[in-house]
Amino acid sequence: MSLELKRILYNISALADLGQEVTSKKNFNEKIRSVLYVIMGTFLAVKGAIFSYEKDKKEIVPIVMKGFDSAFPSRLTIDLAHIESMKKNEAYRLAEDGNPVASDLLLSQLSHAGVEIFVPLWTRDELIGALALSSKFTAEPYSTEDFELLKVIANQIAITLHNHTLFMDLSAQLEENQKLYQEMRLIYHDTIQAFAAAIDAKDVYTKNHSYRVAKYVVAIARELGWDESDIEGIYIAGLLHDVGKIILRDELLNKKSPLTKEEIMEIKRHPSLSYNIISKIKFPWKDVVTIVRHHHERPDGSGYPDALKGEELSDGAKILTLADAFDAMTTDRPYRSKLDLKSAIEELRNCLGTQFDPKIMGAFCRVLEKEIKGELPEPNILPHLDDNFDPSIITSLLEATIKELSV
Amino acid sequence: MVVSKSLEDVAVIYPQGYLNNLVGESLEKECNACIGKGIKKIVLDFSKTKFINSIGISILLSIIEKLKKHNGILCFTSLNKMHEEIFEMLGITKYALVFRNEDEALKHFRVAVKE
Structure with a gap:
């Protein structure tokens, strides 16, 4: 070659x-x-x-x-x-x-x-x-x-x-887009937080109510194994659920004497008012607006505004209902002082099936028990409870409730 | 990938298998390490080398250049026919001493072979 x-x-x-x-x-x-x-x-x-x-x-x-x-x-x-x-x-x-x-x-x-x-x-x-x-x-x-x-x-x-x-x-x-998206998301969150602060400021007795409810719903949803996107959605629903109260008169919201029938009717408008306001927003998370609309519905069908029954209500709505009621019970209201933690849990228990869903109650009890035992790195409920409760009494009450619900 | 031994001031290195980038780079590293230790007589024994591609050639050139700079000596041993033809055709053999096997190269360096 x-x-x-x-x-x-x-x-x-x-x-x-x-x-x-x-x-x-x-x-x-x-x-x-x-x-x-x-x-x-x-x-x-x-x-x-x-x-x-x-x-x-x-x-x-x-x-x-x-x-x-x-x-x-x-x-x-x-x-x-x-x-x-x-x-x-x-x-x-x-x-x-x-x-x-x-x-x-x-x-x-x-x-x-x-x-x-x-x-x-x-x-x-x-x-x-x-x-x-x-x-x-x-x-x-x-x-x-x-x-x-x-x-x-x-x-x-x-x-x-x-x-x-x-x-x-x-x-x-792609990196630039992701950065922009994160920035948008932060702005979005800030805006919603500001909105929630406006709602909470209007009603002096329910100061920070929306913020606490948002924390509670996150705790329950996480306990139920929701994915992070859905958790973010219900957090937003928690922050905005009372936004309709902005339209209601201050005297009505802060009235100490018993409300008249008309006044009660007026207050009961707030979930649909909230719905009307936020339904204009295109949320990146599913169900935010319906969860907000249904936060005063009851499994027995006696809630408002749509009188839906248990199976017609989403888990999200049921979570928000319970969290909202729990915060209302554990904070002072114009017409009554707050309940202690033990009484509040017993009250939730008494209303199982009629006002609250047993599955959601079970998750709520489990997550509260975990928080009391210090098993969660970032507790969402405990830091907001203003109550000198005895952990052993509450724990055994929670355990008994969980056991009862699992039968 | 690369096996080597040093005998006094001579290092014998056996590139294994395919002399492409992976083996090539470790071969170059090994030679640089020897030069760094002051060993300037390097025997590359190709008895375990199956194949040398263009990447392998570029690595050999780097080794030759480096040894040239340090006034070292490079020997090629146990070249098969194919390797020898490529090296000769490319003119690389002019820059290295070629021996039939490792022993001959070591004899050239007057190193006693302990067996």
Whole structure:
């Protein structure tokens, strides 16, 4: 076999190596390093670098290099007009017999750093990077065949680099979108919190009621194994459930003497008022508006505004009903003082099946018991209870209730 | 991937299997470690090397360059026909001493072989 033929065979196998590396499942950095090794091995270059082009800065930056010393420039400004005047993906010799032939600043910088061959890498009309190689290890000049082969290889790496750039652009876009979404979400939460604060401020006796109810519903929903998105939804429902009270007169909400029949009717409008207000909002969570509308419904069908029965009510509505009632019981109201924790739990128990759902009650008791025993890292109920209860009494009451409910 | 032993001021390194990037890079690391320890006579024994691709060639070039800078000597031993042809065609053999096997290389360095 002639030397020339052997050389051709070697080049073919090098192209096969290149194809294998380009299509491998390695990560981009490993892939592009392997690609550089293949090229250096093919042309017997002792030094080599692959650059990517940073369009906004008009600079090329080495993404992989081998053999060059640490003084090799970390970024190089390019003269786009000059690069555009060069043929795409074609190799240029920067030095002839050791003498630089480059007139351009970039090319003479590279030549000075030991680059002999420079290939601008393009995909269609887009400059994507560059390839630089030193002289050959054997000191032989690059042959015409080498130049031909370099062109084929340059096309291949240009595509690889281009694909990577596209991917990186997409990733950056995705990251930006996620950041925006998080920011929007925070703004959204802040707005809703502000709304809830406005509701709570209107009714002096129920200060922070919405905030506490929101915490309680989260505790119960989590105990029931809800996913985080649904938990976020019911938290929002908790914050907004009384928003309709904004429309009601202050004197009515803060009245100490017993309410007249008309006044009761007026107050009972608040769930549907809340619903009317928030149904204009397109929430990213499901059921927020219906949960709010139904927070005064009862499993026995005697609630309002729609007098729905147990099976027609969602778990979310039932959770909010119980949490709302529990907070009402454990805080002072204009017409009565608050109940202690033990009495409140007994009251909930007495109304099981009629006003409250047993499944929700079970979850409420379990989570309260866990909080008392210190089993939850972030308790949602205990920190808001203003009551000097005896933990052992409450725990046994909760245990008895849980047992009763499980029969 | 790469097995080596040092005998006085000579290191013998056996690249295993396919001399592509993974093995190639550990081979280069091993050689650099030897040079770092002051061992400048390196024998690369290819008896356990099945295949050398263009990546392997570029790694060998780096090793030769590095040894050249440190006035070291590189030997190739146990080259099979295919390896020898590639090395010769590429002109690499001009930059290394080629011996039939490890013992001959060690004899050249006058190292007593303890067996």
